[in-house]
Amino acid sequence: MDTTATTGTEENVWGGGNKPLGASYGKMMMWFFIVSDALTFSGFLAAYGFSRFKFIETWPIADEVFTHVPFFHGNYPMIYVAFMTFILIMSSVTMVLAVDAGHHMKQKKVIIYMFLTIIGGAIFVGSQAWEWATFIKGDFGALETKGGRVLQFVQADTGERAAIADFAVPLKENRIANTADKGIWFNADESSLTTLSLNEVITGFKADPNILIRTEKISEEGEKTLLNREESLLKLKDAVRVVEGANLVRNEYGSRLFADFFFFITGFHGFHVFSGVVINIIIFFNVILGTYERRGHYEMVEKVGLYWHFVDLVWVFVFTFFYLV
């Protein structure tokens, strides 16, 4: 059952046959790795909790950020993430079925189940890439104030979010990006222009009485505070720039840390899924080549399975703390 060569003295404690805690060397090391990796992820999620509690009254509401489903228009909060969660749990199931088939030395079944696991992992990574692309692109656009707070827009009659592109008035302006080749290397903030200028949004806002401003602050009902028209016009004076989509510096959804943590935590998890898929593919080819058949056991499949389940386990927590809570 060992992956290393065996000698005749296996039954002696000092002869190399000792298995502490009843687990083989490789499996125990995988468990130790998982424990340390779990602590890393916990550190990230705890830091997320820290920042969120710090800005508890202004944190973006996840339901309003992740509302898209590929190929469908409209507002479907959480549906797609729930689908992603299900895909990952499903691929965990095919993985554990592969491990089970390995215990019974059924090579064909291990191949099929490993293949399905890899497909599931690929679908998940693809979905996450799509989720990132949608998040980076943004939907409505917003303005940022001097203090770095985000102002979003709402239609007064319907109560729905208003996109800045819908009410901004196009102006003939001469806008120049301050790039390094024009001698301005110190102001990276203005090195690329937003599609709409601050002036265009402000002019459009003043011309359309149906648009109101929504601040980051969460009211007692758990919704963002909506200003009336006079307050909105007053608040508009604080705006200093247009924000479209999200990057590591600022995002149109609200608190800057929100996007940073989103990129960092889901990115780190996505990287784990990606490496899991790669390791699964390696083991998959080993199974096809009959390596484990000749070795006499499929413990490698079990070990890579442990890693794969761990990735699923982490996602369960990310799902809760990013999308639900």
Add this chain to the structure above:
Amino acid sequence: MAHEHKLEIFRGLWKFKSNTQKIWGVLAFLTLVTTIEVVLGIIKPDFLIKTYFLDMKLLNWIFIILTLVKAYYIAWDFMHLRDEKSSLRRAIVWTPIFLVVYLITILLFEATYIYDVFKNGFMAWDF
């Protein structure tokens, strides 16, 4: 490698004939829990949002508890912790739980303090 599996979950309430059946049973349970979470997240019942327990909405407590339930079944049945020796299981489970609870307690207290400073201190940050 432990070839024998313990084939019952929920403390023996639900027994299975084979390991494969147990896997599908656990999947059904995990899917049910995820569905409950998503449905609660979409409806957001008024009562659960307005009731607070230990400074957090009841709904959030429900989400966190359901997550821990899911984590338990993934670790116990998919990662076969149920079939490992209890000494290994305890070494794996209690070490992170102790450290994480410690870290979270400290960080959340600190964050609440900073929130108070932002709110009540002589400092404007929302302008």
